[in-house]
Amino acid sequence: MSDDGSDSDEFEVRTIEVGTQSLRVAIRRGPKGRPPLLLFNGIGARWELAKPFMRALKRTEAIIFDVPGVGGSPAPPRPYRPSTIARLAERLITQLGRRRVDVVGVSWGGGMAQQFAHQHYSMCRKLVLVATSPGAIMVPGSPGVLWKMATPRRYLDREYMRRVAPEIYGGGFRRAPELVDALASAMSGASHIGYAYQLLAMAGWTSLPWLWTLKQPTLILAGRDDPIVPLANGRLMARLIPSSRLEILDDGHLFMVTRPAETAAIVEKFLDE
Structure with a gap:
């Protein structure tokens, strides 16, 4: 059942029951x-954060869902692991009648994507x-940035978000503070318990032991000015994943938000290869 009348020509937004979990799912219509x-979205983000990127796709159908506890997906009764989200995504895709994706x-969703590709x-x-x-074993950002990331306050207090966004996200947010309001609106859907579950999901998780086993052609995109996930992490993953390559954008952590058309073009070129 659709639960959003806006953008109805481009997006189908509905709630889908996957086992015992309700998921708010958005599908950007495209060729088959x-x-x-x-x-897989970043921590605390509703699907709407990805809307500009999804809208910029020219030749691709896209599917995204709010992680349990975020946006329109209610929190689960207990914490979960990345393997849980990967299994939930697999069941969703199967229910939608798709065989491959x-x-x-x-960011946070990158861990879920790695787990899905592995699992x-x-x-x-x-x-x-x-x-x-690669998760818990990574080249960390600065302690001050990570401390600000550990709390959902930036989703609840827009003035606080305006103050800390340039420091946290870098890149375009240093040059265009007006981006903050759009970001805050799309990241206001995480409950306290939902955000805590997302943090707990990644506690101790790492893909380093098995990155070398990934068989998929892999594109790694990294921002040169990323305070949260320093560029060294992209370089490390590019060395460990066999069929991978790294592309560096002259931006910060959220270049999918600040440069959606450019990012979509890079991704679709890779998918076309």
Whole structure:
């Protein structure tokens, strides 16, 4: 059932029951000639944060869902692991009648994307990792930035978000503070428990032991000015994933938000190869 009348020509937004979990799902309509693109969003972000990127796709159907506890997806009764989200995504894709997908993961969602590609490798054709890392074993950002990331306050207090966004996200947010309001609106849907579950999901998780086993062609996109996930993490993953390459954008952590058309063009070129 659709739950959003806006953008109805481009997007189908509805709630889908996947087992015992309700998921708010958005599908950006597109041609059916190749697998759809499954997106895993960043921490605390509703699907709307990815809307400009999804809208910029020219030749691709795209599917995204609010993680349990965020946006229109109610919190689950207990904490979960990345393997839980990967399994939930696999069941969703199967219910939607798709057999294979290309996968994009952004920041926190990059961990979910890696887990999905590893856990459901036969369903994942290509993998795109955006501003992300191998998890707990990574080159960390500055302690001050990580401390600000550990609390959902920036989603609840817009003035606080305006103050800290340039320091946290870098890149375009240093040059265009007006981007903050759009960001805050799209990241206001995480409950306290939902945000805590997202943090707990990544506690101790790392893909380093098995990155070398990933079979999918992989595109790694990283921002040169990323205070949260330093560029060294992209370089590390590019060395460990066999069929991978790294592209560096002259921007910060959220270049999918600040430069959606450019990012979409890079991703679609990779998917077309």
